[in-house]
Amino acid sequence: MTSSEKFTSMLEAIGLFVAIVGLIVLVASRFGGRRGDRVVAGVFLLPTVVLVLVGLVYPALRTIYYSFYDAAGSHYAGLDNYKTIFTSSDQITVLRNTVLWVVITPFVATAIGLLYAILVDKAKVEALAKAFIFLPMAISFVGASIIWKFIYEYRPDQPGVKQIGLLNQVLVWLGGSPHQWLINSPWNSLFLVVVMIWIQAGFAMTVLSAAIKAIPEDIVEAARLDGVKAWGMFRFVTVPSIRPALIVVLTTIGIGTLKVFDIVRTMTGGQFDTSVVANEFYAQSFRSNNQGLGAALAVLLFLLVVPIVLYNVRQLRRSETR
Amino acid sequence: MTTADAAPAAPLTTTPFVGVDVASGRAKKKLTSRWASLVAVIIAVLWTIPxxxxxxxxxxxxxxxxxxxxxxFFSNPHVTLDNYRAVLSSTGTGGLGSYFLNSFIIVIPSVIIPIALAALAAYAFAWIDFKGRNLxxxxxxxxxxxPIQVTLIPLLxxxxxxxxxxxxxxIWISHSIFALPLAIFLLHNFMKEIPKELIEAARMDGARHVQIFFRVMMPLLTPALAAIGIFQFLWVWNDLLVALTFSGGTSDIAPITVALANLSGTQGTAWHLLSAGAFISIAVPIVVFLSLQRYFVRGLLAGGLKG
Known part of the structure; x- marks a missing residue:
């Protein structure tokens, strides 16, 4: 495809879309009054409902169905795929890594984000200081993975060979010998987790910083008059006041971490026992052509997300009614 | 740290005793804030160096x-733009030029379509009464x-x-579908904040929903649309999974993330191409992000994050 063909194709798509919206608007504008309301609502919602039914509801049901079938999707296999996930040693490693990711990332990223938000709060260069931590959020997971792969890069420990990865060079400067960070399980997963923390700390910082600024000044002042010191202020004023924001940040990062795929795929391709559920789903579905197991892994991902979301919604409700 | 603003005024009006107290408090403040600054600088450096x-x-x-x-480089500075030239060309082994173009071709409709559809749907949910609306x-x-993983194979x-x-x-249709639920939810919340009287007054004057939508809602919702637009832009530009699944990895339609991921997976990593390629792919969202940061932060605080 040439460049101009690509542009033509894009303009065609936009033109078609504008025509569809134009038609919707045309139909809707012919109906007024309370009776016309149903028609207007109908045409406004039609494209969304069709897309969501065809693109989300049907595929999700189909995937659940396939998760009970064999690799080719032709024979009913009962719960075999789910049994595989919880019994085969490869899949147990995948589950272990996923737990590692989900337990570590949200808490460390939130802790760093919170610490930084408090440290730079009301500082002269606050906006600039925040931008440093915030920028990784705009970077793709693929870009971030390349950046960190470069940090972890390893060159054999031989005379005349210089390290080009920063981490190994720091080791050499400190008198140690270089190390292959991404090879040895389970430590290699931790070095991948670092990348996710690097990305997510900025999100945590931004949301928590806004929450900290929303704490009423008189509460802080009253605590200070009572002689509350820095740690007490943090423990008894800041944290309780921003609790709802903390929960939102922790759960949002938790959900994002559950679905992490790009980092694992770009940095190790899931080799060296670093695979996680989202990556294993892709590998089983598209590389090993094991449709049944891939579907079961996708359903597992779904099931893992649900309780986190429900917890989040319940906490939000509770803080609203208070 | 937070007392720094309030402290200076105190000694002028209070007795010497309190003045001493304030002074010692301020000394302590300085000490903690020196450590605080050090920690903040260390974090900032760690986050920037990579x-x-x-x-x-x-x-x-x-x-x-x-x-x-x-x-x-600092002791032996050789500067070249060869890496960028190699990466931006559409031919040759390292040429990623066509993938960059694909990223733009993918991202523009993938932002416009879902936001326009979501705005229509959100309006219906927020301001039109009909049976079964809440459900x-x-x-x-x-x-x-x-999770989008659940939908990929049947969609394919x-x-x-x-x-x-x-x-x-x-790719366009997939990104549009995946964006709809969150975009509708956020736009609905924004639309609900608009005073009811405004809409009712317009209806009393005989305005129809289409007119209210275009003349009242759209101008008031520009910041919200911008915020959601930036989110969707970053999401689509940075996406790997959807592109990998539906593009087949060819230079005909695959975006830059797919090309970089493949390049990074090959043996004997070509760091000169990867670094320049990654840097351009990073530069686009960062420019968008910095120029529209205001809206982005607002969108973030409205609870907009998907994955």
Whole structure:
């Protein structure tokens, strides 16, 4: 495809879309009054409902169905795929890594984000200081993975060979010998987790910083008059006041971490026992052509997300009614 | 740290005793804030150095990148734009030019389509009374939690069966579908904040929904639309999974993330191409992000994050 063909194709798509919206608007504008309301609502919602039914509801049901079938999707296999996930040693490693990711990332990223938000709060260069931590959020997971792969890069420990990865060079400067960070399980997963923390700390910082600024000044002042010191202020004023924001940040990062795929795929391709559920789903579905197991892994991902979301919604409700 | 603003005024009006107290308090303040600054600087440096190292590498000659670390650039500065030239060309082994173009071709409709559809749907949910409104809204809201992994294989089959497999259409439609639930939810919340009286007054004057939508809602919602637009832009530009699944990895339609991921997976990593390629792919969202940061932060605080 040439460049101009690509542009033509894009303009065609936009033109078609504008025509569809134009038609919707045309139909809707012919109906007024309370009776016309149903028609207007109908045409406004039609494209969304069709897309969501065809693109989300049907595929999700189909995937659940396939998760009970064999690799080719032709024979009913009962719960075999789910049994595989919880019994085969490869899949147990995948589950272990996923737990590692989900337990570590949200808490460390939130802790760093919170610490930084408090440290730079009301500082002269606050906006600039925040931008440093915030920028990784705009970077793709693929870009971030390349950046960190470069940090972890390893060159054999031989005379005349210089390290080009920063981490190994720091080791050499400190008198140690270089190390292959991404090879040895389970430590290699931790070095991948670092990348996710690097990305997510900025999100945590931004949301928590806004929450900290929303704490009423008189509460802080009253605590200070009572002689509350820095740690007490943090423990008894800041944290309780921003609790709802903390929960939102922790759960949002938790959900994002559950679905992490790009980092694992770009940095190790899931080799060296670093695979996680989202990556294993892709590998089983598209590389090993094991449709049944891939579907079961996708359903597992779904099931893992649900309780986190429900917890989040319940906490939000509770803080609203208070 | 937070007392710094209030402290200076105190000694002028109070007795010497209190003055001493305030002074000692301020000394302590300075001490903690010196440590605080140190910690903040350490975090900022740790967060910046990785990207900085890649940026420096991208302007070093290929031979230098392979033989020494980017920090030796400062003692031995050789600057070249060859890496960028190689990466931006559409031909040759490292040419990623066509993938960059694909990223733009993919991202523009993938931002416009879902936001326009979501705005229409959100308006219906927010300001039109009809039977089953709440139930339908809750259903669409709930669909946010469906991970896209669950939908990929059946969607791929659908696309192939209907003849649009491996084309831009598959990617545009997928991104639009995946964006809808969250976009509708956020826009609905924004629209609900608009005073009811305003809408009712317009209706009393005989305005129809279409007129209210275009003349009242759209101008008031520009910041919200911008915020959601930036989110969707970053999401689509940075996406790997959807592109990988539906593009087939060819230079015809695959975006830059797919090309970089493949390049990074090959043996004997070509750091000169990777660093320049990654840096350009990073530069686009960062420019968008910095120029529209205001809206982005607002969108973030409205609870907009998907994955």
């Amino acid at each position: 990207t900085f190292g890649l940026a420096i590498s991208s302007i070093r000659p290929q031979g230098d990148i392979q033989d020494s670390g980017w920090w030796s 339908l809204f809750i259903c669409i809201f709930a669909l946010q939690i469906v 089959t659908l696309y192939v069966d209907s003849g649009i497999g491996g084309s831009f259409w598959a």
